[in-house]
Amino acid sequence: xxxxxxxxxxxxxxxxxxxxxxxxxxxxxxxxxTYSKFxxxxxxxxxxxxxxxxxxxxxxxxAVAADGRYAVNKAAVxxxxxxxxxxxxxxxxxxxxxSVVIISADAQAPHxxxxxxxxxxxxxxxxxxxxxxxxxxxAGR
Numbered sequence: 001x002x003x004x005x006x007x008x009x010x011x012x013x014x015x016x017x018x019x020x021x022x023x024x025x026x027x028x029x030x031x032x033x034t035y036s037k038f039x040x041x042x043x044x045x046x047x048x049x050x051x052x053x054x055x056x057x058x059x060x061x062x063a064v065a066a067d068g069r070y071a072v073n074k075a076a077v078x079x080x081x082x083x084x085x086x087x088x089x090x091x092x093x094x095x096x097x098x099s100v101v102i103i104s105a106d107a108q109a110p111h112x113x114x115x116x117x118x119x120x121x122x123x124x125x126x127x128x129x130x131x132x133x134x135x136x137x138x139a140g141r
Contacts, residue, residue, distance in 0.1 A: 058095040060126070064105035068113045080113075085120035097125050104132035 062085075063071040070077040072088045079085075093099040101121045105114050121129055 058099050059102055060089060060092045060099050061102045061104060061132075062089070062117050064103065064109045064113045064117060066106040066108040068110055070113070070117070080116070082116055082120050082123065085116060086123040089120055089124040089126060093124065093126060097127070099126055100128040100130060101126050102130050102132050 061073055063074075065071075068080060070080065070085060070088075072085075072092050075088075077085055077088045089101065101117070103114060103117050105117075118129060121127075
């Protein structure tokens with residue numbers, strides 16, 4: 001019999017599985033945590049009716065009817081020529097060259113009527129032109 005004391009191995013703690021478990025817990029907590037935004041001050045913002053205060057000095061709305069008549073900002077334009085339209089656009093351009101011309105033409109309006117408005121805008125020095133449309137859902141009403 002061998003009664004000599006055997007050298008005892010020091011117990012080791014294997015850290016690799018411990019780190020793996022901690023990473024899984026950390027990922028789980030990160031995915032399940034909801035973040036809330038807390039403010040320090042409770043504010044009551046002022047209320048305003050935006051529709052009454054809206055003023056568009058940069059917008060010039062030009063309506064073109066199906067028969068070729070024109071209206072600039074709901075005012076009828078006498079004469080269908082480029083010169084009379086350019087004068088009307090120049091008078092309506094409160095913001096000068098920064099004004100935006102919105103052409104709202106009827107679907108049945110002649111192509112030449114729209115081109116006349118574009119040429120008049122060019123002569124009046126207005127280079128920002130856009131076209132108004134409506135969605136197909138509102139067209140069926």
